[in-house]
Amino acid sequence: xxxxxxxxxxxxxxxxxxxxxxxxxxxxxxxxxxxxxxxxxxxxxxxxxxxxxxxxxxxxxxxxxxxxxxxxxxxxxxxxxxxxxxxxxxxxxxxxxxxxxxxxxxxxxxxxxxxxxxxxxxxxxxxxxxxxxxxxxxxxxxxxxxxxxxxxxxxxxxxxxxxxxxxxxxx
Amino acid sequence: xxxxxxxxxxxxxxxxxxxxxxxxxxxxxxxxxxxxxxxxxxxxxxxxxxxxxxxxxxxxxxxxxxxxxxxxxxxxxxxxxxxxxxxxxxxxxxxxxxxxxxxxxxxxxxxxxxxxxxxxxxxxxxxxxxxxxxxxxxxxxxxxxxxxxxxxxxxxxxxxxxxxxxxxxxx
Numbered sequence: 038x039x040x041x042x043x044x045x046x047x048x049x050x051x052x053x054x055x056x057x058x059x060x061x062x063x064x065x066x067x068x069x070x071x072x073x074x075x076x077x078x079x080x081x082x083x084x085x086x087x088x089x090x091x092x093x094x095x096x097x098x099x100x101x102x103x104x105x106x107x108x109x110x111x112x113x114x115x116x117x118x119x120x121x122x123x124x125x126x127x128x129x130x131x132x133x134x135x136x137x138x139x140x141x142x143x144x145x146x147x148x149x150x151x152x153x154x155x156x157x158x159x160x161x162x163x164x165x166x167x168x169x170x171x172x173x174x175x176x177x178x179x180x181x182x183x184x185x186x187x188x189x190x191x192x193x194x195x196x197x198x199x200x201x202x203x204x205x206x207x208x
Numbered sequence: 209x210x211x212x213x214x215x216x217x218x219x220x221x222x223x224x225x226x227x228x229x230x231x232x233x234x235x236x237x238x239x240x241x242x243x244x245x246x247x248x249x250x251x252x253x254x255x256x257x258x259x260x261x262x263x264x265x266x267x268x269x270x271x272x273x274x275x276x277x278x279x280x281x282x283x284x285x286x287x288x289x290x291x292x293x294x295x296x297x298x299x300x301x302x303x304x305x306x307x308x309x310x311x312x313x314x315x316x317x318x319x320x321x322x323x324x325x326x327x328x329x330x331x332x333x334x335x336x337x338x339x340x341x342x343x344x345x346x347x348x349x350x351x352x353x354x355x356x357x358x359x360x361x362x363x364x365x366x367x368x369x370x371x372x373x374x375x376x377x378x379x
Binding site for chain 1 (some may be wrong): 251286308321335338347360364368370374375
């Protein structure tokens with residue numbers, strides 16, 4: 038049992054080091070925590086595999102959100118993974134995929150699975166809500182709000198009117 | 209302390225029965241897997257606490273998606289939780305918070321944290337992406353697609369206009 042506890046502690050330390058390096062925008066130090074650098078974003082199906090793609094991904098994020106910071110809320114040690122609940126915060130001060138900087142701040146709670154082979158970090162899989170970020174940047178509305186409903190009805194009239202017909206006729 | 213094998217087995221059986229009973233639409237059995245029924249949905253900030261609220265949550269989701277079911281992909285044991293990667297599928301056949309039924313199907317990857325006090329289940333906390341559902345129901349667009357970009361511009365002209373000025377002037 039002692040060896041298991043020690044391996045878990047070492048994995049947890051590596052995850053903390055990884056997050057600290059990301060917060061310092063020290064990409065080389067963050068890369069060094071991976072045996073194989075790889076990111077998977079479940080919400081968007083994006084995968085960044087290998088040092089070159091992961092570096093480019095971090096550069097894109099730092100350009101869009103130069104002050105981005107991650108705060109760890111909880112770490113869950115599993116057999117072959119460390120699962121991290123965390124909050125990311127940042128200001129949208131640079132271009133993001135054609136979206137000009139809105140100057141707004143976002144705060145987003147997310148879950149990251151740090152995937153290990155033994156004690157080697159081989160990937161990070163991220164579960165997060167893109168809607169929360171887009172709403173906070175001011176480019177999407179909460180669908181249940183009044184303005185959100187108006188926007189939905191205005192931009193998806195066929196979907197909504199077919200739905201209303203379906204509800205009225207019960208089919 | 210890492211949970212011993214007997215405790216792990218007990219927790220895993222409970223989690224599997226929780227998810228299976230949802231698939232059988234035996235929500236009373238699902239409720240029984242909790243010592244204290246509680247759901248936390250991170251994306252929306254919704255919390256359903258206690259039997260009454262959790263029953264209402266089950267009713268709401270059953271009305272909107274009568275055929276909703278889950279598929280377990282991976283299960284991670286941690287010290288005081290079991291973390292599950294899963295896919296939820298369903299057809300939008302009833303009203304969902306004022307959104308009339310669109311008749312469309314969705315498929316959503318989620319991460320659920322089943323939080324335990326010893327061998328008692330006291331909370332399920334779920335991480336997921338709202339936009340993944342809204343896009344598949346046909347009431348939101350991928351913000352990176354051409355129509356998505358046009359919708360952002362038309363629906364949020366001030367945010368985008370200010371952003372362009374900020375980008376040009378470097379302020």
